Amino acid sequence: MFVEEGNYRMAVKVLIPTPLRQFTGKQASIECNAATVGQALGSLTGTFAELRKHLYTEEGKIRSFVNVYLNDEDIRFLDKENTRTKDGDTISIVPSIAGGSTEPK
Amino acid sequence: MAIPTDTLPKQEVKLSNEEVLRYSRHLIMPEVGLEGQLKLKRARVLLIGTGGLGAPLGLYLAAAGVGHLGLVDFDVVDFSNLQRQVTFATGDVGKHKTEAAKARLSGLNPTIEIETFETRLTSENALELFRDFDIIVDGTDNFPTRFLVNDACLLLGKPNVYGSIFRFEGQATVFGYPGGPCYRCLYPEPPPPGLVPSCAEGGVLGVLPGIVGSIQAMETIKLILGTGEPLVGRLLLFDALAMRFRELKLRRNPACPLCGEHRTITKLIDYEEFCGIRGEEAPPMTNGIPEITPKDLKARQDRGDDLFILDVREPHEYQICNLNGKLIPLGELPRRVSELDSSREMVVHCRSGKRSADAIQFLQKAGFKKLLNLKGGVLAWADEVDPTMPKY
Numbered sequence: 001m002f003v004e005e006g007n008y009r010m011a012v013k014v015l016i017p018t019p020l021r022q023f024t025g026k027q028a029s030i031e032c033n034a035a036t037v038g039q040a041l042g043s044l045t046g047t048f049a050e051l052r053k054h055l056y057t058e059e060g061k062i063r064s065f066v067n068v069y070l071n072d073e074d075i076r077f078l079d080k081e082n083t084r085t086k087d088g089d090t091i092s093i094v095p096s097i098a099g100g101s102t103e104p105k
Numbered sequence: 106m107a108i109p110t111d112t113l114p115k116q117e118v119k120l121s122n123e124e125v126l127r128y129s130r131h132l133i134m135p136e137v138g139l140e141g142q143l144k145l146k147r148a149r150v151l152l153i154g155t156g157g158l159g160a161p162l163g164l165y166l167a168a169a170g171v172g173h174l175g176l177v178d179f180d181v182v183d184f185s186n187l188q189r190q191v192t193f194a195t196g197d198v199g200k201h202k203t204e205a206a207k208a209r210l211s212g213l214n215p216t217i218e219i220e221t222f223e224t225r226l227t228s229e230n231a232l233e234l235f236r237d238f239d240i241i242v243d244g245t246d247n248f249p250t251r252f253l254v255n256d257a258c259l260l261l262g263k264p265n266v267y268g269s270i271f272r273f274e275g276q277a278t279v280f281g282y283p284g285g286p287c288y289r290c291l292y293p294e295p296p297p298p299g300l301v302p303s304c305a306e307g308g309v310l311g312v313l314p315g316i317v318g319s320i321q322a323m324e325t326i327k328l329i330l331g332t333g334e335p336l337v338g339r340l341l342l343f344d345a346l347a348m349r350f351r352e353l354k355l356r357r358n359p360a361c362p363l364c365g366e367h368r369t370i371t372k373l374i375d376y377e378e379f380c381g382i383r384g385e386e387a388p389p390m391t392n393g394i395p396e397i398t399p400k401d402l403k404a405r406q407d408r409g410d411d412l413f414i415l416d417v418r419e420p421h422e423y424q425i426c427n428l429n430g431k432l433i434p435l436g437e438l439p440r441r442v443s444e445l446d447s448s449r450e451m452v453v454h455c456r457s458g459k460r461s462a463d464a465i466q467f468l469q470k471a472g473f474k475k476l477l478n479l480k481g482g483v484l485a486w487a488d489e490v491d492p493t494m495p496k497y
Contacts, residue, residue: 018272018274050440065296072351072352072354096269096292096295096296
């Protein structure tokens with residue numbers, strides 16, 4: 001039987017890193033239904049519009065200082081945003097952080 | 106595979122009877138033993154930053170008997186450091202960090218050599234500084250330096266034991282190990298300034314760098330001994346509030362400009378410019394941000410001028426001290442801009458003047474015209490106008 005691609009949305013969890021939680025109403029993890037990583041992120045930025053500019057450039061590409069993982073693999077080494085998801089998958093957003101001795105500015 | 110520590114002229118390294126006693130708990134372990142302890146004694150490790158991460162790093166590497174420690178920091182001990190930089194004592198406030206750290210670490214272990222470099226790490230001095238050391242440990246707090254440390258380590262073939270923190274989250278890994286990824290494989294570019302909240306604007310749980318720095322110390326020791334599985338190709342993520350550790354795979358990026366197949370970076374660059382920070386140093390008016398000093402603000406208020414004060418800090422900051430302004434945290438400003446009256450002259454402030462500058466840029470785009478940034482924020486107000494105001 002031929003299953004149309006992207007037709008079945010999977011229940012996935014998106015983990016929000018601390019610096020971005022201010023844009024998701026302080027939630028550390030958001031559940032959504034998506035067939036691909038791109039769809040999950042789209043659903044996330046659809047619900048939390050302010051998050052969009054922190055994850056995506058104006059041209060709609062994921063920002064280079066943000067890494068997105070499906071479970072423990074970087075999506076750049078999978079199928080990028082087209083990476084298909086399975087039920088129970090975890091998507092992690094990992095931005096670069098630099099704190100070490102935190103000198104105030 | 107142990108990192109070779111015999112690249113420098115060989116000298117007969119032995120343990121004195123006193124050292125045998127000092128390190129007895131290492132010596133009785135098969136994973137260390139006399140051979141391992143001698144490796145530690147011959148090792149030369151450079152710590153970049155003697156702050157929150159540098160504190161446990163210095164203490165545990167000194168305690169373990171790393172024979173030669175280098176400490177790089179240009180900063181002076183500040184009272185607010187004592188919440189987390191546990192190498193320092195209250196009496197050290199005002200001293201140079203490298204001097205205070207060296208004293209503390211020598212007290213713990215007088216048998217090791219400690220070399221201090223009271224200097225800012227730059228593209229001009231990094232390569233020469235790193236050359237004499239085997240392992241570099243990155244305990245810095247800003248993006249330009251992290252890229253600098255990574256690039257210098259890669260160019261010299263030295264491993265870079267990386268740790269970073271933000272509020273109550275930490276990351277740790279080992280970059281620059283032969284065959285493993287480098288920092289640029291993970292992050293080819295830095296975030297534009299202001300887009301990722303800085304630690305200063307976020308704060309940090311003091312004990313967090315204690316944990317992450319200790320992990321870095323552990324990884325450094327493992328690399329020296331050639332034992333266990335170092336965090337090469339593994340990004341350890343730590344969430345202190347949930348008390349959870351997670352691990353993500355770090356792969357070498359074949360397109361990495363520094364360590365990939367077609368390298369475009371073969372020497373150190375201007376990292377401040379790379380991170381877009383140089384542009385921030387331009388005088389405020391050329392960026393279109395009009396300013397008012399605390400003294401001038403006070404004068405105008407005393408005169409009875411109708412000035413609306415907008416405070417873009419967080420509620421917990423408002424509780425520490427405030428100028429009776431209306432509080433709309435910066436992150437909420439886009440949503441709540443309709444609460445503001447664009448016909449009134451508005452002074453926007455935060456803690457130090459940076460967030461308020463961002464707020465003004467946003468408001469300008471939203472069509473507000475009568476805006477003034479309080480130069481230096483509440484910190485400057487405390488300095489110039491009201492010394493009873495607490496600084497934080």
